[in-house]
Amino acid sequence: MLDYERMLNRLKTSKFRSRFHLTEKDRAYVREKGLETLAEHALAFVRQRLAPAEIPNDGRQTPMRGHPVFLAQHACACCCRDCLRKWYRVPKGVALTEFQQRCIVELLMRWISHEMEKDSPPQATEEAGQTRDKEPKP
Numbered sequence: 001m002l003d004y005e006r007m008l009n010r011l012k013t014s015k016f017r018s019r020f021h022l023t024e025k026d027r028a029y030v031r032e033k034g035l036e037t038l039a040e041h042a043l044a045f046v047r048q049r050l051a052p053a054e055i056p057n058d059g060r061q062t063p064m065r066g067h068p069v070f071l072a073q074h075a076c077a078c079c080c081r082d083c084l085r086k087w088y089r090v091p092k093g094v095a096l097t098e099f100q101q102r103c104i105v106e107l108l109m110r111w112i113s114h115e116m117e118k119d120s121p122p123q124a125t126e127e128a129g130q131t132r133d134k135e136p137k138p
């Protein structure tokens with residue numbers, strides 16, 4: 001079982017991975033859609049673009065912007081099968097299991113949650129005192 005928080009800390013030590021952050025537009029999108037919906041998007045992206053054994057455009061399937069999940073994928077080295085192999089020793093040419101897909105989504109969603117927690121914009125200060133549910137509901 002992958003230790004997600006340890007993995008996120010390891011990713012932070014990479015100069016390349018740690019330069020990815022959500023833009024204000026991404027944050028607004030996450031707030032609008034909610035983490036549950038984002039997790040569905042993440043699963044759909046992983047399923048279509050990462051999970052198949054053969055990916056014709058592997059290495060170029062994850063845009064650098066346009067969706068918070070894309071940024072999470074680059075930040076978490078879950079952007080293409082080469083990065084998955086390098087960081088997680090996931091062999092190429094083999095379809096990802098359902099479990100592997102779920103693990104990737106969990107990691108991506110944790111990264112997004114952390115991004116949302118830090119440098120909250122001023123309008124969020126009012127509710128900052130309240131405890132909020134940060135985990136996506138099952």
Ligand SMILES: [Zn+2]
Nearest residue numbers: 079080082083
């Ligand atoms: Zn990659």
